[in-house]
Amino acid sequence: MHRRGWKRPSAAAGGKHRSIFSPLVVGLGIWIGFPTVTAFQDMTSLVSGLEANARWNSYIEKSVAGSTQAAEMPFAVSASTGAMSGAGVDLPGVGTVSFTSKSGVVGETPDEDRIVRTGKGGRLVQIAPVAPPKNFNAGSIFERTSSLLRPSMDSDLKLAFAKPKIKGKEVEIAAAFHVREDKKPQAGISPMLAKLINNETPDVLATAYAPAEPDYAKASPFEALLQDEQADGGRFIPPMGKGDHSWLQNPLPAAVFSQPEQACLANAIYFEARSESLRGQAAVAQVVLNRVRNPTYPSSICGVVYQNDNWFNRCQFSFACDGRKDRVTEPSRYKIAKDIAMAVTAGKIFLPEVGSSTHYYASYVNPGWARAMHKMTKIGLHIFYRTYGGGWS
Template sequence: MGQAGRGRGLKRSISARGLLATVLIAIVMVIAVPTATTKTPSRPTAPDALSLESLPNDPHDRAGGFNVILEEKQGRATAAAKEEYSAAEVELTRSLRLRLRPATGADQFTASLPILHRSKVDRLAGVPPALTGLVTNDGADILATAYAPTDAFHADASPFDALLMGDQSGRFIPPLATGDHDWLKLPLPATSFSSEEQKCLSTAIYFEARGESLQGQAAVAQVILNRVRNPAYPDGICGVVYQNATLYNRCQFSFACDGAPERIVDRRAYDVAREIAMAVTGGKIFLQDIGSSTHYFATYVRPDWADAMEEMTQIGSHIFYRT
C-alpha cells in the first residue's frame, strides 16, 4: 500500500514536469512564430559600410560580392562625371564674360575647364563663315585684334604695348617650304594693320581679283604682302600697291595706273575683300601653294619676265610666280 502510493506520487511528479516543459515550449513557439512571420527583409548594408566580418568566408562568394559593389560604384562614378562635365560647361560659359570685369579669386577655373578649351576655338575666332574653309592657322598675328579670342583663357594686354617693349612673340611668321626665300620669315610692319594700309590692300583685291574665288582673292593679297616683306619692294602695303602709279600703264598693278577712276560699285564684293585682306595680313590664311610668290598675271597674257621665274600654281585665271 505504501509502495503503490509512492508510485502514484512519482507519476504525478513526472506528469507535472512534462506539463511544465510543454507549457514552456508552447510559450517559446508563441513568442518566436509571430516574430518570424512579421519580420520584413532588412535593407542591404551599403557597400561602403561593409566590414570584413560581414563578408562570406568562401573566396568565390567574396569576389562575387565585390563585383556587385564595383558595379554600383561605377554607376555612381559615371553619374558624377556627367554632373561634373555639365557643371564645367556652365562655368566655361560664365567665364566668357570675365573680360567685362577684373577677375577675382572666385573666378578661378576648375581643373576640368582647360579640357573643354580646344584649339579650334582660337582657329575660327572672328573669322567670317565664308572664309572658314581657307583658314590654315589656329592663332593669328598678335596685332590682328579682329581675331583675338575674347575669353579668360587669353591675356587681355595691348599688343602694341608689347611691340614697344621689343617683344616679337605672337607675330605671324609664314612657314617656309623648299625654295622659299628667307625674307618670308620677316613679320609684317605693325602699320600693316592700320585702317589706311588695310584700305589699300582691300582696294587692290577688289580691282584685281573680285571676279575670282575667295582663294584666288587671298592669293593676290598674299602676293602683295610678300612684296612688303621682300626688301626689293616698298615696306608698306600702300607703297607696294601704288608703286609707279604715276607712270601710265607702267605700275605694278594695272588698276593703279590705267587712268580709270577707282569707284567701288559693288559694296558686297568690297566687304569680302576687306575680310580677306585682314585674314591674310593676320596670318589666318596662308596659301602654301603660293608660298613666297611675288608675281602673277592673267592667263590671257604672257609677260617677258615669266620665263625667268618659277611657276608656282594657277588659281582661277591667275598664274603665280616666284623669283
C-alpha cells in the same frame, strides 16, 4: 431687597478630576482605533518579519553542536551580540536559523583601498579601425592561396588585368567620354571665309581678331600670367616651304594694320581679283604682303600697290596705272575684299601653294618675265610665280 448672586465654579476646583480623565479617554481612543501592533521591539520580530501570528510562541535556544541549520545570520558588532553566538531560532517556512558573531564581520579596510578599479574605464569607448591583414598587401596575392582556391567573389567579376570585351564598341565608348564643344564663330571672321582659315593664332597686333572676353574654359588667368613667353612675341611668321626665301619669315610692319594700309590692300584685291574665288582673292593679297616682307620692294602696302603708278601701263598692278578712275561699284564685294585683306594680314589665312610668290598674271596674257621665274600654282585665272634669287628675279 437683597439678591444672592450666582457664582461660576472656579477651574481650580475640578482640575484634579480632569487631569486623570483626559489621558484615560485619549488612551482608550488610541487602543480602539489602532488594534494592530505598531512596532516590534524584540529580536524575534526583526527576524520573522510580519509573521506575527505565532510570534508569541517563538523562542531562542542554543544550537546543538554538530547540527545543521537552514541559514545563518551574522552580526557586525560582536560587543552587543556576542552573548547570542551559537543560538538559533525556528522560523515558519524557513527552519532553524543560527546566529554567529565572528563570520561575516565587515573589515576595517576602507572601500577605496579594498576595491580594485584598474580594469574599469570611462563610459566613452574608443574603437580603433581594424587594420587589413599584414600578409594581404600589394603584390602578395599569391600568398593568399586560400582565397585563390576558394574565391568568395562572384564568378562574373574579373580581375584588374583581365582583357575587357569591348571589341566593336571602341567608338561608342570613346564617344561617351568625349566632350562635345560647340564651335564658336571666330571674332571678326566672315562665315564665308571660315573654310579658308588655317591658323588659329593670329598676329598679336591684329586687334580686329582680339576676343571681347577671354575664354577661361580653355586657359585660366593664372595660365595666361605664367605661360612661357613666345619666341616671336606673338607676331605671325609664315611657315617656310620647300624653296621659299628666308625673307618670308620677316614679320610685317605694325603699320600694315592701320586703316589706310588696309584700304590699299582691299583696293588691290577688289580691282585685281573681285571676279575670282575667295581663295584666288586671298592669293593676290598674299603676293602683295610677300612684297612688303621682301627688302627689294617698299615696306608698306600702299607703297607696293601704287609703285610706279605714274608709268602708264607699266606699274606693278595694272589698275593703278591704266588711266581709269577707280570707283567701287559693288559695295558687297568690296566688303569681302576688306575682310580678306585683314584675314591675310593677320595670318589667319596663308596659302602654302602660293608660298613666297611675288608675281602673278592672268592666263589670257603671256608676259616675257614668266620664263625667268618658278611657276608655283594656278588659282582661277591667275598663275603665280616665285623668283629664283629672291629679289627682282
